[in-house]
Amino acid sequence: MKQILLPAAMLMVLLSSFGLSATAQKKSRILFAKNPIVAHRGAFKKNQLPENSIASLRHAIQLKCTGSEFDIQMTSDDSLVINHDPHYNKLMIEETTYAELIKTPLSNGERLPTLREYTLAGLKGNTTTRLVFEIKPSKISKERAQLVAERVVRLVHQLGAAPMAVYISFDYDVCKKVKALDPQAHVQYLNGDKSPEEIKADGLDGVDYHYSVFQKHPDWIAQAKKNHIALNAWTVNTVTEMDWLLANGFEFITTNEPELLAERLQQTPPAKGWRLVWSDEFDGTGLPDDSKWNYDVGGNGWGNRELQYYTRADSNNAVVKNGKLIITARKEQREQNSYTSARLVTKGKGDWQYGRVEVSAKLPSGKGTWPAIWMLPTNGKYGGWPASGEIDIMEHVGYNPDTVYSSVHTKTFNHVKGTQKTKGLLLGTADAGFHLYAIEWTKNGISFFVDDQPFFSFRNSGKGAAEWPFDQPFHLLLNIAMGGNWGGKYGVDENLDTAIMEVEYVRVFQK
Template identity: 75%
Template sequence: MKKIGLFATALQFLITPVTFAMKTIHENGLAKNGIVAHRGAFKTNKLPENSIASLKNAIALKCAGSEFDVQMTADDSLIINHDPKYNGLTIEKTAYAELKKTPLSNGEHLPTLQEYLSAGLKNNWSTRLVLEIKPSVFSKERAQQVTEKVIKMVHRLGAAPMVVYISFDYDVCKKVKTLDPKAQVQYLNGDKSPEEIKRDGLDGIDYHFSVFQKHPDWIPQAKHNNIVLNAWTVNNAAEMDWLLANRFDFITTNEPELLAERIKINPVAKGWKLIWSDEFNTNGLPDTTKWGYDVGGNGWGNNELEYYTKADTSNAVVRDGKLLIIAKKENKEHNTFTSARLVTKGKGDWRYGRIEVSAKLPIAKGTWPAIWMLPTDWKYGGWPASGEIDIMENVGFMPDTVFGSVHTKSFNHVIHTQKTKGFYLNDADKTFHVYAVEWNKDRIDFFVDAHPYFSFSNTGKGFAEWPFDQKFHLILNVAMGGNWGGMRGMDETLKQAVMEVDYVRVFQQ
């Protein structure tokens, strides 16, 4: 204990100029894009993971951080490698000279921490060095020794302003804070709440993204407690978009270039803030706090063939992260199909915002899936006077086209004045696409993925043309047949049609 106390005291002399340096670096352009390259930016250029070349590439890309893994050899050399073995040799049982004999795939030798940090500091004013201290395969005590050596080297090289520490070993994280109270430290293992992290004086949670899906309440809890949010290892667009929508501080990825593209087109980059969502992460019936049902089989004004059921998992069920709306061929109350028509409830109505739904559609002759909105209060009278917003409709006899439309008293299909436009999409039944509207007091813009294809403007002539100054709620359904869906008949062999919904997100500015 006496030795540790002396070391901690000695560090105070190093930390004083570091605080000033950190402020200076931040003011001079540390990247704020939130992209952390996992083991460096290695994948696109086929570089070795944890190589100095992959680190330099992350810096060249101006990632917010570049992550790397530190372990200690049998002769107490600190080296960079993820796995406990290198070329079949256990790192903690092998001297560095022996490990160094086998080069990385690009010809580099296995880098030491000193070499790695020195390379990371050279001409780098944008990219934090995210240093992971690996747990020891031998003992907790050895992991503590590694931590002491790492902190000493970081400060000796003047790298402290650029380093963020992470570890799966909670005691290692706390040890870093004991030795350097100014250090930024994030925990990796996913078993501590943000409140526990704050209580123990750590700075962030850097968990696998699935942990946050299981504990979505940890996201606002972290923000409330000023705990940094990071997620790993996130390599596809859907997961990236969810984390961006929830305003994570950092995202660790093997695909930094893809993440940079998702950041550019994400609603958050345009000033939108997520206010309501359902990611469908709990199996069973849809969340009853968010969804209700329209029930019945009276043709729904369109001579449709389905009966909409209530809370029946054969027609609406969440399974493996997706909401399935299932139209089934079965008789119910003089109808030849059953299906579901889900409506948002509670706080699920909005005036203005960006409403987006990621969905994969059923396409067969007679199907009519829809993502749409109706007014909550019907202030201007019954349909169509109070308005309707069709974010996406498809009819199975036109499989390669989706439509966006509005209905008002002056503009509707009954009097042949409806405002609508189609978007060519030849894989709507094979791929999830994002169907969205951006709605404000002046106009409604319609999108498929990032592509705007239709806009309806407020003419200023009153509610007959613009009733869209009231709250609307969202509806998801699969209709069968009807005036439009069945215009060219039905596929008589069709037994069921399924619309899969990956998520629903609502943003406001």
Template identity: 55%
Template sequence: MNKFKGYNITIAILFLLLFSECSSKKAKANNKIAFADNCVVAHRGAWKKMGFPENSIASLKHAIELKCTGSEFDVRMTADDSLVINHDPHYNNLPIESTAYTDLLKFKLSNGEKLPTLREYVLAGIENNISTRLVCEIKPSEISKERGQIVAAKVVQLVKELKAQDIVVYISFDYDILKKIRTLNPTVSLQYLEGNKSPEQVKADGISGLDCHFSVFKEHPDWIESAKKNNITLNAWTVNDPNDMDWLIANGFDFITTNEPELLKERIKLSPVSNGMKLIWSDEFNTKGLPDSTKWNFEEGGHGWGNGESQYYTSRPENANIQNGILSIKIIKENYKGSSYTSARINTKNKFSFKYGKVEMRAKQPSGGGVWPALWMLGDNKAAVGWPACGEIDIMEYAGNRMNKVTAALHHPDHSGANPDGGYTMITNADTEFHIYTLEWTPSDIKISVDNQHFFVFANSSSIPFNHDFFLIFNCAIGGHYGGAIDPNFSSSNFDIDYVRVFQNK
């Protein structure tokens, strides 16, 4: 009797364990996928910081641990039709498409893993994962277009077999591969990598996203707004520079593919977008030649501008020119219309003005005794009420005679001219490195900073003229009461501006 009792207890325990395991699997299967609320896609997994091999299961697992919204990987097919994960067409100098998988297995990844199959990779990717998309790049075949179509069909079938359709999205440089996948799965997310088709074109062909090198979007900035209007998802690759990250975050990209997921997550935290703000206006200076005339006006003349300055402002490309994503306002020593120097001054008057928000500008100062660059704002009611009643916000002023000293000032009827409210800070390498100059403007206060460090805070109120629309002004003067004595050996110098962005609360 006792033996049977013990036997029954053992059976009961085994049954409970089996029931528990089945229940756990069922629970996992029923878990609703809620992808991480960020734009971070780890390129070939999160491999760089930890030293994992690219496209390894270890790098995939780490991307999931980081809760990236996506982890990208590359699929190729071997000579014996095995679907494997590898970016390059060769693995250990063996051409994947003409080599059997058993021969590829002779060589390990640097962390000891074997070259993973797609089945192994997807199974690892769906285990304990409800936050990270598996971004599957199907590589075009080097053998034939038809083989690429076959690979696509096999990948889709395997993903379906593994019940991973809800977590896998597809990307490819081969447009026909994506169109083939669309016929096999009408609802799956597809993103095109090449960058030679507009949002309207991909939408017409049933492709749901553009996933282009970030430079493509700088060359076609209109695609960003067009994609949003057409409900086309935006992804950019491979973005490792924090300045490029900031630009894409500010422009509301759905996904950003990077080798630096940890860095990208930090940049997201610092972005105004993460604090409930929206980009309402910007100039990234990604065109060539003169500044965009739909955004900027030139102010011309050489009358000293009320400050005893020595330059003549022109609208020539010699004094204001965009190249390689940088607007250079160049001050030149030359005789021009009665002045000994030329430069440029541009503004957004009657083209863009705003009340309250955050302004970010990334700039590098000119050098030389007497130079006087400024990034500033005037109330757009100046013509009606005059200065200083309109108000003036100097976000950044700099003088070459006071190297590395950056000042900010507010001019209004109680404090103007040589007696504004203001402050200053010292920075390093002002004329050899770019720095970020920021204004945060609300009904209650005005804060000005350099490189995210506040150095001037002022209490705003209804009694002073900082509660109406202002427009932007960029210029570089020389001499005058602020610029001071001009170095007799000065010949020319550039005031370089990388971008200006204006954010407001949503």
């Protein structure tokens, strides 16, 4: 069939004849779900439904997701069909007729749906879930992709679906074509190579990128908000990424796990009134971000007869790779010390008075190791240690690998006197997997959590700074010590050449 591209003005005239007044009437009855959940290819995974099936779409609507995404291809006889891949049952969709494609049903018995069938199913009984039309690029030609865009927009208006529609595409020209055809349409770009300012300049409405793009360009998050460009990320299926996006206030999160994301919406810090003020997701490569981290340096025993020399900006001891900060203690001589290691300290804006501090980490193993996630006062308002306080979010000693500890130290309560306030938690997988270590610190007390479960708290007694010096800014430290009064209580494994602590992220929230 010969492909005819209609001029935009002519198509807009055609669109006006397809019930736009009806869509305007429908718009007042729509109240989209107030959550960021966009079901990717419908809500298919939990109930093992076919992706992009009408059943998966209906389930997304039943879950009241704010959106359900689906993929549009065009057959050789110009039928618009719903399928993610360019091929179906080993047949290239653009080179195969619809009659040939539907000879093979989906795994639940449905036939491969047309866009008309899918859209009508999405409209039925639905006033909460956006229909997210992804127009796939054509492998035949750019002109064919433009034709698909025209036909999709025309059909959306024919069916009265415009108030429910969001358009997305990896083809930037398709995005601009849709906007030219329908200036009221909400259009988001998928490919991740345009800044929010470029998107705004071209009149589009949203950046809908893989979450890693935003981790590499965190400034784009603020840029999008400043320019009123919608923020969407795909395809987000793990708690770590979900929590990060929720903490950063993303309007939409596209996921194969809508049920899991719904759970996280109830459990994350923003749901409890916390606002992200500082974070490091460790998404670069090389040395830690020097705008966020400094180093304590030296090997003087650090008041605890420790055996390591802390280095400065040495990738042998502190490096970012594969989305994690890797702190490594190494058995090597440095001055009078038999180990090197790293002790990272937050800098610049990295000190806070009150808040929720989260660190996701996997701890080292081996007798003699002493990793810590802890906080010290920035200005020492009440004098030197321990008068101005210390908050140990997590400490671990290798000779007791199944337990992590949390403590506070003050002038009245400290380990020199044997009066420190501390508690251990049995956690047999501390060195085998990642756990979330956190505190929630207010003027009334400090609560300690492991994997969001509270296990220890220290309350403000109201008796003054000797017991409660925690009314001043503190900064965060991450390190591995070797040996020392506590870590080396039962010696150090002479065969231990390296000890590694991995950190997935650090996030700080305030009310």
